[in-house]
Amino acid sequence: LSETQQDKRWKKLMTRAQYGDEESYGLLLGEIYPVVRRYLVSKLGAFGYNEDVTQECLISIHRARHTYDPVRPFAPWMFAVVKYKSIDILRKHQRIWKKEVADGDFDGKTTPEGANTIAREDIEVVHKALSSLPDEMRRAVVLTKIEGMSTRDAAEVEDVTEAALRTRVSRAYKVLRKQLEADFGY
Amino acid sequence: LVTKKAFIDELTTDLHPAPSLLSPPLRSALWFYLSLAVLGGVMYVIQPFRDGALTDLLNPRFLVETLLPLVALTMMAFLALLTAIPGVFVSKAWQIVAFVPLVLFILSMVLGVFSFPSLEPSMVGKRPSCFLEVLGLSWIAVLFIVVLLRRAFVFQKVQTGLFVGLASAAIPMTLMQVACMYQPQHALTHHVAPALVVGVLTTVLAPLLFWKKDI
Numbered sequence: 001l002s003e004t005q006q007d008k009r010w011k012k013l014m015t016r017a018q019y020g021d022e023e024s025y026g027l028l029l030g031e032i033y034p035v036v037r038r039y040l041v042s043k044l045g046a047f048g049y050n051e052d053v054t055q056e057c058l059i060s061i062h063r064a065r066h067t068y069d070p071v072r073p074f075a076p077w078m079f080a081v082v083k084y085k086s087i088d089i090l091r092k093h094q095r096i097w098k099k100e101v102a103d104g105d106f107d108g109k110t111t112p113e114g115a116n117t118i119a120r121e122d123i124e125v126v127h128k129a130l131s132s133l134p135d136e137m138r139r140a141v142v143l144t145k146i147e148g149m150s151t152r153d154a155a156e157v158e159d160v161t162e163a164a165l166r167t168r169v170s171r172a173y174k175v176l177r178k179q180l181e182a183d184f185g186y
Numbered sequence: 187l188v189t190k191k192a193f194i195d196e197l198t199t200d201l202h203p204a205p206s207l208l209s210p211p212l213r214s215a216l217w218f219y220l221s222l223a224v225l226g227g228v229m230y231v232i233q234p235f236r237d238g239a240l241t242d243l244l245n246p247r248f249l250v251e252t253l254l255p256l257v258a259l260t261m262m263a264f265l266a267l268l269t270a271i272p273g274v275f276v277s278k279a280w281q282i283v284a285f286v287p288l289v290l291f292i293l294s295m296v297l298g299v300f301s302f303p304s305l306e307p308s309m310v311g312k313r314p315s316c317f318l319e320v321l322g323l324s325w326i327a328v329l330f331i332v333v334l335l336r337r338a339f340v341f342q343k344v345q346t347g348l349f350v351g352l353a354s355a356a357i358p359m360t361l362m363q364v365a366c367m368y369q370p371q372h373a374l375t376h377h378v379a380p381a382l383v384v385g386v387l388t389t390v391l392a393p394l395l396f397w398k399k400d401i
Contacts, residue, residue: 017201017204018203018204018205018206019203019205020201020202020203020204021201022198022199022201023198025197025198025201026194026195026198029194029197029198030190030194033190033194055188055193058193058197059197060401062197063400063401064272064339064401065204066204066205066206066207066337067206067207067271067272067337067338067339068206068272069206069207069209069271069274070206071209072271072273072274073273076273076274077271077272077273078273079273080272080273080341081272081273081339081401084272084339084341084401085401088401
């Protein structure tokens with residue numbers, strides 16, 4: 001389906017959903033779920049993303065569904081809600097992060113002195129390396145190694161074959177290994 | 187975290203109808219007529235309108251001068267409701283177009299101060315509390331529009347807040363053209379200035395006006 005055709009289809013499904021049609025709504029959510037996930041992975045990067053964020057964004061779409069105007073395209077409305085919600089989530093996470101750092105209690109538990117600092121440094125190093133990867137490779141690593149998806153599911157999300165996804169992961173590993181060895185001495 | 191299927195099932199089971207909101211043109215028309223009737227009524231009760239105000243409207247320049255803020259406020263109310271729809275962005279050009287009639291109205295008043303007023307300035311119909319009336323009554327119109335937006339999720343709060351404030355304050359400001367004495371300098375300081383103050387206040391207070399616990 002072209003983008004316009006897809007939008008028309010979503011528009012129709014959402015309009016029916018506004019009248020309480022469960023089947024149409026189920027179809028719509030099923031179709032937009034991977035789209036929202038892809039968008040969030042590309043926007044939030046490796047560590048900002050997790051599956052909960054996608055589901056929270058879809059709950060927001062559910063809560064705001066009456067604000068969709070059926071005479072307008074669906075995708076801009078959907079992405080506006082997702083963008084707003086994801087920023088909201090990031091702000092909340094930042095507040096929690098800052099509080100934990102300020103309290104010196106990274107995991108909410110008492111930890112040996114210096115342990116959290118090391119963990120945080122490690123995370124930053126890996127985060128930097130991941131961020132420097134091309135988008136396609138980064139998403140492949142995030143979906144399979146961080147999100148724990150199967151190659152098949154990740155390939156479906158990325159809309160590529162399983163073989164192509166494996167190639168991306170393998171290339172990403174090579175790049176990551178080189179970078180971590182060269183830049184950070186890991 | 188639940189699986190994708192379970193999650194979708196949860197959202198779709200017992201799905202309640204959620205009809206979309208009325209279209210922005212309908213809601214802005216509803217808001218305009220309601221606000222005009224209520225504010226006009228309250229102002230009339232406080233003090234009847236200026237004698238001969240209707241005859242004054244036969245003067246073409248005065249008529250145009252009075253219609254300019256009306257055009258501006260209807261456009262601004264429409265834009266306020268439009269920008270309250272997620273994903274709708276109003277171009278800068280349209281935003282400027284909405285301000286043009288208001289700017290022309292102010293320029294006409296400034297011109298009146300220095301050289302050619304639309305009508306012969308006079309003290310007939312002077313309202314002792316016109317400044318406070320514009321400042322206070324605007325909030326009734328703000329309240330109406332906030333009620334109309336109560337089910338909306340306003341993401342562009344500052345922009346919507348500015349349009350809400352200016353559109354709302356422009357109603358008593360415009361009514362003062364026929365309700366209060368006509369003198370351009372007085373209109374600028376007692377009718378236009380408080381209207382602009384309301385516009386600034388609603389812009390600043392927008393996060394509160396359109397606050398939602400969660401989306």
